[in-house]
Amino acid sequence: MIDQLTRIEQEAREALAAAGDAESLEGWRVAYLGRKGRLTALLRSLTELPLEERRAAGGAANRLKNDLEAALAVRREELEGRRLVAIETGRLDVTLPGRAKSVGRLHPVTQTLRDVLAAFVSMGFSVVEGPEVESDYYNFEALRITKDHPARDTMDTLYVDITHDGEYDVVMRTHTSPNQVRVMEKTQPPIRVVVPGRCYRNEATDPTHEWMQTQVEVLAVDEGIGMADLKGTLFQFAKRIFGQDRKVRFRCDYFPFVEPGAEMAIDCSICKGAGCRTCGGEGWIEILGAGMVHPEILANMGYDAQRYTGFAAGMGIERICMLRYGIEDIRLFYADDLRFLKQF
């Protein structure tokens, strides 16, 4: 496949250099880049390749397509002599300094975070933030995770070396959920917020675990909010981030601050649910925890828990980023930047 691409590139470049007028340029465009052109035919035939090969060859073929399009534009300009005429007639000031091209792009995690927030903002949520160094109270107690609660073990907490009555009561927040309480304390329903931020846990690091992760917390409190709103909102979000044809699965899960609690999974976009390495043979990939805000917490906030209900969800952005891009996409991402830098 790569051989074929090299051959097409060589021939195309020779033919382009030989094209001497607008008509032959158009002929060249049709022959290589047109709907029935050679490169297009090759791109179509990619669907017959196995996935891994298709990714690599697809990237290379698309790059060639861009290169040839650029070469065509340059040649066209050359032939029309537009630049010369412009300079001669003074329409183009060649003494103007060039415009610097920006190099690089957002980190894939940053990009994913922004896209996730944008998905919720488009549904009427606002973005707020809270502290990374958090009190034991907001991180645990107010969320019904008491000192002896086993849920503390699932979040290997990094304590800040400040004690109060002999107890460590300042932590690096282990999740963004303390902001549920912080927001509810300060505001009255209706509430629709998303809270992004870094969270910290004392993890044994491996390729998919770090002691820092970026989370996004989702909170909606209003009259008449139910599980249907939770499911509808999160389904919409999943489709925005992972593609319109995604399916979602909700199952029971336990978090002390919601009742009922749920986990949401999407069908694996790589194997389409058949089971592969990415989804661990399951066909489904868990992407977030969620649930209805516990009525006891609503009551603690001074809300009328008969009148108001709410749902909350929390997700790790690095994980969503990995599922979204895959390592090959990320390599291609940076290959583009590298190619640009190598010109200098």
Ligand code: PHE
């Ligand atoms: N805070 C939970 C976690 O980090 C996720 C969660 C958020 C679950 C909101 C339910 C509701 O694992």
